[in-house]
Amino acid sequence: MAALLRAVRAGRALRGLGSSKYGPPPAAASFDLVAAPAAKPECVSVKRGFRCAALMLQDESKSNKHVGQDPTAGTTQGESTSNTHADESTRANSSFQDESEEQGEEYETEEQLQGRILAAALEFVPQHGWTAEAIAAGAETLGLSSASAGMFNNGAGDLVLHFVAQCNSQLADILAEQHKQVQLGQAEPKKTADFLRDAVETRLRMHVPYIETWPQAMSILLLPHNIPEALKHLSTLVDDIWYYAGDRSTDMNWYRKRAALTGIYNTTELVMLQDSSPDFQDTWIFLDNRIQDAVNMATSAKQLQSTGEAVVQGLMGAALTLKNLSGMNQRR
């Protein structure tokens, strides 16, 4: 029954593809991949469509999430394959489901495909490390040849940066959700220090599955050609956390806060690498202490400033009094 549904859907997709390009398709209902007609440019994209549809059928047979999916002509290829792995990559790309143009969709499909391969590669990282071998193994689970790992010119760098971006967007989603809860009144707003601590802890906990190989990942991020991208991700992360913590400053404090949080985050990350306590307790204690230090420094800076102002005012007053007493202040 399921196979019949699949065949009907494939037939509908075929018919849809055919009508969108050139006239009615051949009558054959069987799914024939081999017979590609003479090399016309139009056939190229249809062939690609066939191949993607074949992949789609393969993926369908692996998953069972397709009951009631609506196959719009020409878009089934990209969206169904992306939906089966929607829980693997946070780039669910559901916004691309409405693309009905084949050209535009294939352009997106390449990046989607790369995203999927990298997401699949993450499960091989504990075994192979952050290397091109992990990407090749990930590609193989998707039914592609291991040679497709050659698509990533930066190799391991691409994998690490993809993972970092994925973690950052997950954190942003979690923080947005919490913010919404607070807005709706369903949760209490946290104090800044607690908020920062929770945010950094949540973000660092995402490294736990890969903590064995995380030193390798950090060293890859420090390679010269990866540094700009890595810094960009770090700065977006810190900015997001401060934004959801409620920071709307527009002066030097903006830079000071982000610099402080960057320092806290990086040092905590390094401590986590060498932490062998159960559930990384030592790391969270370290994080607490650092945040306390930052808060204390902020309050003592404020106190210093107000004390200094008070002292200066006092001195000015004393000088004025002296001038009055000595009679220098009189107008003659």
Place this chain on the structure above:
Amino acid sequence: MAASVRTLFRRVVRRTYAGVSVPAAAVSLPSGRRWTPPSCRRFSHETGEKNTHFGFESVPEAEKATRVYQVFENVAQKYDIMNDAMSLGIHRLWKDALLHAMHPQPGTRLLDVAGGTGDIAFRFLDYIRSQKERQKRRVARSMQTPSWRDISDDYSDKDNREWGDAAGGGSQDGRAVVCDINKEMLKVGKEKADNMVVGDGLSWVVGDAEELPFADNQFDVYTIAFGIRNVTHVEQALQEALRVLKPGGRFMCLEFSKVTNPVLARLYDAYSFQVIPVLGEVIAGDWKSYQYLVESIRKFPAQEEFTHMIEEAGFDCVRYDNLTGGVVSLHSGFKL
């Protein structure tokens, strides 16, 4: 008018080719047609056959394959020595660059078309062997400082050792198929393989790049090194490549191309047309073949145009890298 000019051109060309003796009966075409001597070819263009380039000469398409076959038949024995002499050994670096870009994993199936003397296939097997060595060393190193989890796993299942490849030796090795239209070149390659300690995983197949004798979706990587400019219908070869590759498979083409730097281009042209045919005459005793070689390089489309052709054939993520300032370029595309 045009016909008579063409016949005049042909007679001139034939006189310059007088030195090359071609035994008509001995040459067998892949499609089974007999090769007719040049005197009968005079009026073939009038029947409306399409012409293509053979070096700077224009020949009917049907004839190009034969002429190329003859060229490589003549040079097969001295092919490797001439490569070293002409490129001053740099061709080894180019081929190594191809392998590094490919970065094949153990278990990859390679099809090397126009592979001839097997340079790429040998390097491929070496690379895979060293990859496996590295993996073994890494596994051994990680076992030297086992975490408590590894130790407990070890106690539970002692039989499942992944890196002991007694069971799946063949499937984890790379396998390379060298395909060439020219039997002489394959013969030279096979002799080289016998002399080297290559082991198994290598096959030699006679086949035409425009009509490969393989089923669909067979290979992980398709390479063609310095061979695609000799193919009469390049688009057909590209489509055959697409056909035999698995989904996700990679097409890689190493080929001479247009030099970007004008100064270097002048030097390169001078070297190509003055030095190389002379080397060919001195070392291999064959001026004409190497004249054809340098002319065919000039006739091959430039990097961008070839990239476009590869994309038209259906490959994705097509890119190229220039090596040695554009003398050689490495094109790569994926079947997605």
